[in-house]
Amino acid sequence: MSDETFRLLVNGAEVTVEADRxxxxxxxxxxxxxxxxxxxxxxxGLCGSCNVLVDGRVVHSCDTPLWSVDGKAVRTVEGLGDSxxxxxxxxxxxxxxxxxxxxxxxxxxxxxxxxxxxxxxEVREALDGNLCRCGAHNRMVRAVLQxxxxxxxQ
Amino acid sequence: MxxxxxxxxxxxxxWVSVRPDGTVDVRCGKVELGQGILTAxxxxxxxxxxxxxxxIRMVPATTDSSPDEGLTAGSRSIExxxxxxxxxxxxxxxxxxxxxAKVLDSSELSVVDGLINDTVSYxxxxxxxxxxxxxxxxxxxxxxxxxxxxxxSPGRLDIPDKVYGRARFIHDLSLPGMLYGxxxxxxxxxxxxxxxxxxxxxxxxxxxxxxxxGDFLGVIADREETAVRAAGLLRCEWAxxxxxxxxDAMPEFLMSRRTEDVTIVDxxxxxxxxxxxxxxxxxxxxxxASMAPSCGVARWDGDKLELWTHSQGLHxxxxxxxxxxxxxxxxxxxxHVEGAGAYGHNGADDAAFDAVLLARAVNGRPVQVVWSRADxxxxxxxxxxxxxxxxxxxxxxxxxxxxxxxxxxxGHVSRPGFFAAPALLGSQLRTGTPPPxxxxxxxxxxxxxxxxxxxxxxxxxxxxxxxxxxxxxxRTSSLRALGAYANVFAIESFVDELAFRAGVDPVRYRLRHxxxxxARAVITAAADAAGWSRRGxxxxxxxxxxxxxxxxxxxxxxxxxxxxxxxxxxTLAVDAGAVVSPDGLRNQVEGGAIQxxxxxxxxxxxxxxxxxxxxxxxxxxxxRFSEVPEVEVVIVDRPDRxxxxxxxxxxxxxxxxxxxxxxxxxxxxxxxxxxxxxxIIAAL
Numbered sequence: 001m002s003d004e005t006f007r008l009l010v011n012g013a014e015v016t017v018e019a020d021r022x023x024x025x026x027x028x029x030x031x032x033x034x035x036x037x038x039x040x041x042x043x044x045g046l047c048g049s050c051n052v053l054v055d056g057r058v059v060h061s062c063d064t065p066l067w068s069v070d071g072k073a074v075r076t077v078e079g080l081g082d083s084x085x086x087x088x089x090x091x092x093x094x095x096x097x098x099x100x101x102x103x104x105x106x107x108x109x110x111x112x113x114x115x116x117x118x119x120x121x122e123v124r125e126a127l128d129g130n131l132c133r134c135g136a137h138n139r140m141v142r143a144v145l146q147x148x149x150x151x152x153x154q
Numbered sequence: 155m156x157x158x159x160x161x162x163x164x165x166x167x168x169w170v171s172v173r174p175d176g177t178v179d180v181r182c183g184k185v186e187l188g189q190g191i192l193t194a195x196x197x198x199x200x201x202x203x204x205x206x207x208x209x210i211r212m213v214p215a216t217t218d219s220s221p222d223e224g225l226t227a228g229s230r231s232i233e234x235x236x237x238x239x240x241x242x243x244x245x246x247x248x249x250x251x252x253x254x255a256k257v258l259d260s261s262e263l264s265v266v267d268g269l270i271n272d273t274v275s276y277x278x279x280x281x282x283x284x285x286x287x288x289x290x291x292x293x294x295x296x297x298x299x300x301x302x303x304x305x306x307s308p309g310r311l312d313i314p315d316k317v318y319g320r321a322r323f324i325h326d327l328s329l330p331g332m333l334y335g336x337x338x339x340x341x342x343x344x345x346x347x348x349x350x351x352x353x354x355x356x357x358x359x360x361x362x363x364x365x366x367x368g369d370f371l372g373v374i375a376d377r378e379e380t381a382v383r384a385a386g387l388l389r390c391e392w393a394x395x396x397x398x399x400x401x402d403a404m405p406e407f408l409m410s411r412r413t414e415d416v417t418i419v420d421x422x423x424x425x426x427x428x429x430x431x432x433x434x435x436x437x438x439x440x441x442x443a444s445m446a447p448s449c450g451v452a453r454w455d456g457d458k459l460e461l462w463t464h465s466q467g468l469h470x471x472x473x474x475x476x477x478x479x480x481x482x483x484x485x486x487x488x489x490h491v492e493g494a495g496a497y498g499h500n501g502a503d504d505a506a507f508d509a510v511l512l513a514r515a516v517n518g519r520p521v522q523v524v525w526s527r528a529d530x531x532x533x534x535x536x537x538x539x540x541x542x543x544x545x546x547x548x549x550x551x552x553x554x555x556x557x558x559x560x561x562x563x564x565g566h567v568s569r570p571g572f573f574a575a576p577a578l579l580g581s582q583l584r585t586g587t588p589p590p591x592x593x594x595x596x597x598x599x600x601x602x603x604x605x606x607x608x609x610x611x612x613x614x615x616x617x618x619x620x621x622x623x624x625x626x627x628x629r630t631s632s633l634r635a636l637g638a639y640a641n642v643f644a645i646e647s648f649v650d651e652l653a654f655r656a657g658v659d660p661v662r663y664r665l666r667h668x669x670x671x672x673a674r675a676v677i678t679a680a681a682d683a684a685g686w687s688r689r690g691x692x693x694x695x696x697x698x699x700x701x702x703x704x705x706x707x708x709x710x711x712x713x714x715x716x717x718x719x720x721x722x723x724x725t726l727a728v729d730a731g732a733v734v735s736p737d738g739l740r741n742q743v744e745g746g747a748i749q750x751x752x753x754x755x756x757x758x759x760x761x762x763x764x765x766x767x768x769x770x771x772x773x774x775x776x777x778r779f780s781e782v783p784e785v786e787v788v789i790v791d792r793p794d795r796x797x798x799x800x801x802x803x804x805x806x807x808x809x810x811x812x813x814x815x816x817x818x819x820x821x822x823x824x825x826x827x828x829x830x831x832x833x834i835i836a837a838l
Binding site for chain 1: 444496
């Protein structure tokens with residue numbers, strides 16, 4: 001493993017990361033940049049806990065190598081500010097353990113960006129790649145729908 | 155009266171400190187597992203102390219300064235810790251009032267948010283009170299009608315951090331100088347290490363140590379990605395052997411082994427039987443399948459050990475670590491840090507011990523161990539596979555005159571701290587010792603395999619026998635509801651079969667055989683809320699009172715089924731006594747019902763004769779968003795009754811309600827879980 005330098009735009013700020021080119025984006029975010037909000041779940045892109053946005057698209061950061069995101073814009077849960085979706089998640093108390101929530105929030109943020117008024121069915125389909133073990137699904141779906149209504153009203 | 159957990163930790167200062175800035179630290183021995191317990195306990199403390207809820211700071215448990223309340227398990231935290239904190243709150247309030255009486259020279263005192271008679275506050279009186287005294291039991295907690303925070307649903311204390319992605323989980327700890335460790339497991343149970351070549355891993359830049367201690371293997375590196383890669387580069391040759399039963403013939407396996415047999419109930423029977431009906435039900439091994447792999451962080455400083463863990467029981471874990479390593483208890487400090495949702499004895503304790511073993515190689519530096527997903531699904535303890543055989547003798551008019559229930563299972567507890575043999579995975583590997591065969595808690599405490607094996611129905615002539623296996627092919631331990639899930643699935647399926655046989659509506663049949671008024675009330679509430687009287691095909695009903703002491707729960711399931719089953723809607727009614735937080739209760743019951751749906755229609759630990767093979771989310775699928783049913787929870791509030799644990803109450807009845815709904819839809823009885831398309835087709 002030998003380090004190379006990668007330049008990324010993370011949550012609007014230019015950062016450099018020194019790491020092996022195959023290092024998963026997740027570890028660079030969490031351990032080098034201190035952005036712990038993106039969670040490790042499976043390392044295989046099968047659970048969605050580590051979802052972030054790369055140039056606006058949902059990406060599993062656990063199996064996305066650094067070389068593939070060089071020069072790109074990465075958005076993590078910390079970069080959402082205080083979005084209507086996050087406020088809706090709190091309003092709906094849409095979590096039990098909350099470990100999956102960051103990934104769900106990122107996937108739903110991307111959904112709302114491309115479809116500002118999704119149906120319940122569309123929300124569920126969009127979130128099918130995000131696993132939740134505690135059974136907070138319905139609350140999270142309600143939160144996404146609530147956020148879309150708030151954004152529509154604005 | 156002094157509640158049990160307070161009697162064990164009688165000093166008030168152990169539980170509560172009032173700070174000069176007007177905040178109140180509350181310590182308890184219970185830990186947050188995603189169930190929202192700290193929020194509920196904060197509500198109880200706020201009520202009794204007469205301070206605003208947002209003044210309360212719940213201090214994470216540590217072996218240094220928190221009361222020892224044993225395990226956070228069995229849906230007992232509200233009953234046990236809640237009762238203790240209620241009494242503590244009342245007594246601390248009384249101590250402050252006594253001090254205020256002197257300062258104000260008055261006996262007419264009232265408190266509003268810590269301010270007494272609008273004049274002097276608790277935090278003004280800190281020099282006048284001594285909380286380092288034992289509880290007396292002489293102060294009565296408030297009557298129900300005077301509680302203000304209880305019965306409301308303040309937002310959970312922990313949810314904002316999780317929604318905004320703040321560092322809160324143990325995985326997010328970042329201690330100065332912290333290194334990253336990974337343990338490397340054998341490919342199968344009982345495998346032994348024949349040879350090890352560490353050269354490739356050692357060549358990697360950033361690898362700090364490679365640890366071998368017996369068959370316990372691990373690596374330590376300066377970066378997480380390096381630790382992951384180094385773990386994959388250890389060249390291990392293992393001698394494996396077949397040790398596992400046939401995954402597709404588990405009931406036969408369970409019912410043919412050497413067992414310890416315990417009679418739970420043995421009533422005399424009548425001679426009126428004219429016919430006997432019987433059926434056997436089963437559930438497979440289930441995985442906890444938490445969203446986060448288990449994690450531990452440890453640091454040795456000479457002979458002193460500091461450990462951060464998401465264990466359900468800090469004190470029992472500490473005991474096992476000390477026993478395993480020959481370390482004195484007072485050398486070891488454990489801190490609880492939240493993990494992802496825990497539904498019982500998962501890999502938390504084992505991951506903690508992995509960190510302890512690895513950190514020994516780098517004395518002075520903290521080591522964080524995170525399990526791989528494959529190890530989480532493959533090596534954490536499983537919920538035990540079970541088989542339940544029920545027989546009922548019927549008289550000439552079809553009434554039950556005898557009821558026999560035989561259950562076959564491994565025990566449901568192999569937690570650390572309860573066995574002489576090494577209970578921690580790392581300890582077993584380093585000493586070449588098999589795990590202790592799991593046991594069950596005493597029936598008086600709810601039991602393990604036999605939990606909920608005694609039906610609440612007024613069937614005469616009950617004989618209930620548990621057959622606990624004396625061998626253990628796969629390590630089993632506590633998973634949400636323990637034996638109650640399979641026992642309730644079996645009993646409630648069988649009761650449904652009896653109702654159909656008798657040609658009686660399943661709800662009416664249940665009511666006819668229940669005298670417990672609270673049971674009857676939740677059954678009626680669930681049936682009414684779901685619209686049972688207007689039901690069509692694909693509707694199923696089930697009921698249980700969890701663990702004979704906990705919350706009552708009735709479930710109506712509506713499914714669509716052809717060759718697979720889709721659960722469309724679940725309506726649950728629950729009586730958990732006096733409700734601390736209605737939304738917290740609803741969240742737990744809703745989540746329990748959805749998780750149970752996942753267990754019931756999808757989940758099964760798979761293995762060949764030597765290896766567990768369901769080690770990722772494709773081979774161990776769980777319910778997805780588009781498969782999750784609509785869930786409605788109706789609370790039957792009993793403000794005048796003690797609060798009852800509700801975190802596990804939905805597991806069993808949900809399973810049976812779905813299976814009964816499947817029967818209603820297709821006229822087939824699937825008695826072996828999960829209700830997969832293959833199982834349904836086989837039963838057609």
